[in-house]
Amino acid sequence: MLQTNRLLNTTSLFASLLGFFLLALHFPTLAESQPQKLESNVKKIVMMMNIVNKEYHEGIAQGKIINAAEYEESRIFLEQALGRYQTLVEGTTPNGKQDALANQFSSLIIKIKNKEDPGVIQSDVNAINSGILKKFNIKLSQTPSEPVSLENGRTLYMSNCKVCHGIQ
Numbered sequence: 001m002l003q004t005n006r007l008l009n010t011t012s013l014f015a016s017l018l019g020f021f022l023l024a025l026h027f028p029t030l031a032e033s034q035p036q037k038l039e040s041n042v043k044k045i046v047m048m049m050n051i052v053n054k055e056y057h058e059g060i061a062q063g064k065i066i067n068a069a070e071y072e073e074s075r076i077f078l079e080q081a082l083g084r085y086q087t088l089v090e091g092t093t094p095n096g097k098q099d100a101l102a103n104q105f106s107s108l109i110i111k112i113k114n115k116e117d118p119g120v121i122q123s124d125v126n127a128i129n130s131g132i133l134k135k136f137n138i139k140l141s142q143t144p145s146e147p148v149s150l151e152n153g154r155t156l157y158m159s160n161c162k163v164c165h166g167i168q
Contacts, residue, residue, distance in 0.1 A: 038088070038136060038138075039136075039138050041084060041087075041088055042088070042132055042133065042136045042138045043138065043140070044084060045081050045084050045085055045088075045132055046129045046132060046133065046140065048077050048078075048080055048081040048084070049077075049078075049081050049125050049128055049129050050125070050129070051073075051074075051077045052074045052077045052078045052081065052112075052121075052125055053074075053118075053121060053122050053125040055070045055071070055073040055074035055077065056070075056071065056074035056112060056118055056121050057118045057121075057122070058070040059071030059072075059073070059074055060115050060118055061118070063115045063116075063117075064115070065115070069164060071115075073164065074112060075109075075112060075113075078105070078108065078109060078112060079109075081105075082102075082105045082109075085101065085102070085105065085132065086102065088136075089101075089102070100131070101128060101131045101132060101135065104124065104127060104128050104131065105128065107124070108121070108124045108125070108128065111124065
C-alpha cells in the first residue's frame with residue numbers, strides 16, 4: 001500500500017511537470033526572452049514619447065493652450081513614459097543618482113509645464129528617443145516586422161483611446 005502511494009505521488013508529480021513543460025512549449029510567449037522584453041519596452045517608451053510630441057503640438061500654440069485635452073494627454077503620456085524608463089533603469093544608476101536621460105525627461109516636464117514652443121518640445125522628444133535607443137542598443141525599423149492588423153488596432157483604440165477621442 002505504501003509503495004502504491006509513493007508510485008502514485010511520483011507519477012502525479014511527473015505528469016504535472018510534463019504538463020507544465022508541454023504548456024510552456026505550446027505558448028512560447030510565456031517565456032519571452034529578456035532581450036525581446038527589453039526591446040519591446042524601449043519601443044513602447046519611444047512610441048509614447050512620439051505621442052507626447054503629437055498631443056503637445058495639437059494642444060499648444062504660441063505659449064497658449066488651444067486644446068486642453070490634447071495638452072493634458074501630452075503630460076500624461078510623458079509621465080507614463082518616464083515611469084517606464086525609470087523601471088528599465090532601476091538599480092543601474094549608483095547611489096540613486098539620475099542618469100542623463102532621466103534629467104532630460106525632467107527638463108522636458110518643465111518645458112511642457114511652461115508651454116514652450118512645440119518645436120522645442122519636438123527637439124527634446126527626438127533627443128530623448130535617440131538617447132534611449134542608443135543606451136539600450138535598439139534599432140527601429142520603418143517597416144513593421146509583422147503585417148499591420150486593423151482588428152488589433154481597432155481593439156487597442158477601443159480599450160485605450162475612445163474614452164477621450166470617442167468612436168470614429
